Amino acid sequence: MAExxxxxxxxxxxxxxxxxPGYQLAPDEVRLTAVCDIREAAAREFAAEAxxxxxxxxxxxxxxxxxxxxxxxxTIHDQHAPLAIAAARAGKHVLLxxxxxxxxxxxxxxxxxxxxxxxxFMVAQQLRHVPSYVALRRRIQAGExxxxxxxxxxxxxxxxxxxxxxPIAPRSGWWGFDxxxxxxxxxxxxxxxxxxxxxxxxxxxxxxxxxxxxxHPSFTNDAEDRxxxxxxFENGAVGQLTASxxxxxxxxxxLLLLGEQGSAWTPPPADxxxxxxxxxxxxxxxxxxxxxxxxxxxxSFEPLETESLGLPTDDPYINEIQHFARCCEDGGEPIxxxxxxxxxxxxxxxxYESARSGAPVExxxx
Ligand SMILES: NC(=O)c1ccc[n+]([C@@H]2O[C@H](COP(=O)([O-])OP(=O)(O)OC[C@H]3O[C@@H](n4cnc5c(N)ncnc54)[C@H](O)[C@@H]3O)[C@@H](O)[C@H]2O)c1
Numbered sequence: 001m002a003e004x005x006x007x008x009x010x011x012x013x014x015x016x017x018x019x020x021p022g023y024q025l026a027p028d029e030v031r032l033t034a035v036c037d038i039r040e041a042a043a044r045e046f047a048a049e050a051x052x053x054x055x056x057x058x059x060x061x062x063x064x065x066x067x068x069x070x071x072x073x074x075t076i077h078d079q080h081a082p083l084a085i086a087a088a089r090a091g092k093h094v095l096l097x098x099x100x101x102x103x104x105x106x107x108x109x110x111x112x113x114x115x116x117x118x119x120x121f122m123v124a125q126q127l128r129h130v131p132s133y134v135a136l137r138r139r140i141q142a143g144e145x146x147x148x149x150x151x152x153x154x155x156x157x158x159x160x161x162x163x164x165x166x167p168i169a170p171r172s173g174w175w176g177f178d179x180x181x182x183x184x185x186x187x188x189x190x191x192x193x194x195x196x197x198x199x200x201x202x203x204x205x206x207x208x209x210x211x212x213x214x215x216h217p218s219f220t221n222d223a224e225d226r227x228x229x230x231x232x233f234e235n236g237a238v239g240q241l242t243a244s245x246x247x248x249x250x251x252x253x254x255l256l257l258l259g260e261q262g263s264a265w266t267p268p269p270a271d272x273x274x275x276x277x278x279x280x281x282x283x284x285x286x287x288x289x290x291x292x293x294x295x296x297x298x299x300s301f302e303p304l305e306t307e308s309l310g311l312p313t314d315d316p317y318i319n320e321i322q323h324f325a326r327c328c329e330d331g332g333e334p335i336x337x338x339x340x341x342x343x344x345x346x347x348x349x350x351x352y353e354s355a356r357s358g359a360p361v362e363x364x365x366x
Contacts, residue, residue, distance in 0.1 A: 005325045008034035008068035008092075010059050010083055011075035012046035015097060019072060019124075020050055022321030025313070030325035034066035059083055063090040070120075070328055072321075073097060076175045077183045081106035084121070088113040093120040093328045095321070099192045100338070100345050102183025104366060107345050111338045122324050122334035123341040127197045129319035131306035132281040136264055137201055139304070144286050145259030151202050151231070151239040152256040153194045155186075160216045160225055160246040177219045177245070185214070185223030187351055191243040194255070196336065196344040198231070198239055201257060201264075205239070205347050207232045207362050212355035216246040229351050253280060262286025265301055279316060 007023060009016055009032055023032040034054035037043035047055045056062040063071070063086060070093035073083050081101040084094050094114060100107045100123050114121035127133055140148070160177065175181040176189050187195075199205065208231055212224035219225045225246040231239035255266040266282045284304055289297030306314075312322045327334045334340075346363045354361040 002329060004028055005030040005070055005093075005328050006033040006068045007031065007070045007072050007095075008036065008054075008062045008066055009046075009050075009072045009074060010036045010062065011073060011079070011097075012037040012039075012042050013074065016046060016074045018317045019074060019321060020046075021315065022318040023050070025318055026322070029329075030321060034062050034068050036062040060086065063087060063092065069093060070095065070324075072124075076181055077102050077188060078181045081110055084110045085113040088117040088119050088121070091117060091119065093324075095122050095124055095324045097124045098196070099123075099183060099188045099348060100341050102181075102188070104342075104345060104349050107338075107342050111342060114338055120324070120328045120331070120334065121338045122320075122327065123336045123338065123344075124320055125193065125196045125200075125336040125341065125344070126316040126320045127193050128200050128335050129311070129316040129323065130279055130281075131309055131311055131314055131316075132266075132283075132304045133197065133201070134309050134311060135304040135306050136282045136284065138309075139284065139286075140201055140257075140259075140264075144262055144284070144288050145257065145264060146261030146287075147235070148202050148237045148257055148259040150256075150258040151198055151233070151237055152254075153191075153198060153239065153241045154252065154254050155190045155194060155243045156247045156249040156252045157186075157190060157245055158247060158249060158251075160218050161248065173218070177223050177225075179219075179221035179223035181221075182223055184348070184352060185212075185219055185225055185227075186243045186245040187212070187224065187227050187348055190245070191227070191241060191351075192344065192348055194241065194243075194253070195231075195347045196341070197255070198241075199344055199347075202233055202235070202237050202239065204234045204343060205231045205350075205363060206234045207360050208347060208350040208354050209360040210351040210354040211358075212351070219245075224355070227351065227355065229354070231347065255282065259286075262288065262298065263301075267301075279314075 036056040040057040210229035212227040283301035
């Protein structure tokens with residue numbers, strides 16, 4: 001049996017807890033062997049939970065001294081590029097949390113470093129590993145929705161409101177509200193998931209026209225707390241995206257795709273739970289279902305069948321780590337490789353450029 005992929009996790013904050021089960025499911029295939037956080041106590045606490053002995057407070061030391069084949073970078077955004085580049089130069093495969101980096105130049109530097117080193121590089125876009133989205137993509141590719149002409153995507157999280165009842169604590173002074181450390185605001189933090197999902201389901205975006213607002217006092221260095229964008233896809237579909245960190249609304253994510261033969265919807269989660277928003281199942285209504293089910297087939301949304309997909313689990317974070325490990329093992333290209341993900345990042349930075357200039361931006365020029 002091949003040796004398991006040994007991974008060093010860098011950044012033991014909130015998302016690292018969601019990654020941990022991915023290293024515990026099949027330790028003969030992929031396991032954590034080192035952890036690092038600049039907050040040493042946090043690294044130690046996480047290591048104890050994960051049953052890992054090698055603990056570091058400096059990523060350079062982890063790269064030099066620990067026995068790892070790969071790193072999983074779960075740090076704040078302005079640390080993504082320096083850490084990914086250092087890891088690639090040390091010959092380690094790289095799994096990097098979204099967004100890839102805080103500028104397109106940095107994204108390109110990571111790409112260059114990982115390609116030069118010949119290591120596997122994947123950006124953690126876990127929505128591509130949600131079973132119902134995998135199923136939906138297959139059914140879109142099989143033509144069930146027909147030509148998609150409209151794609152709507154909305155995300156609201158009132159994280160900036162100081163009401164103390166949010167499932168995600170309001171965080172005045174949080175790095176995610178600081179444009180310098182976060183590389184932006186709600187678009188880099190939340191919408192990057194949905195822009196990537198729209199590419200996965202609908203196709204490439206040619207141009208964007210966007211507006212953004214920095215009105216909430218907790219937001220600094222031009223981080224936007226709200227944004228709205230129109231996306232023109234290469235295939236003629238038109239997308240509309242809204243996002244807010246400061247609206248008086250429960251955590252909510254919804255997606256609506258309209259095609260000539262059917263539609264797909266991810267309804268907002270009834271309980272406003274952030275976890276559900278990241279695992280929210282899509283449902284479908286289509287002419288094909290109408291043939292199969294009679295009148296109700298196209299008159300009611302139905303869950304997508306996911307059993308036959310052969311995914312390791314229902315948990316997108318576990319599935320993404322398994323996918324990464326498999327690509328490291330067999331040299332395959334990850335589904336959200338650096339080359340793929342830079343196209344998502346062009347939409348992100350296209351939105352920012354358009355919001356700054358007030359004019360549409362052609363992504364080919366970025
Ligand atoms: N995929 C998702 O659903 C999802 C959800 C939340 C966050 N994220 C992403 O995960 C990443 C981390 O977010 P978070 O919410 O866990 O943040 P967090 O603030 O909870 O944790 C970040 C951790 O990184 C550590 N850190 C910062 N710089 C470091 C460095 N140079 N070396 C080692 N450790 C360092 C911090 O001390 C902190 O413990 C971000 O990229 C974020 O966008 C993804």
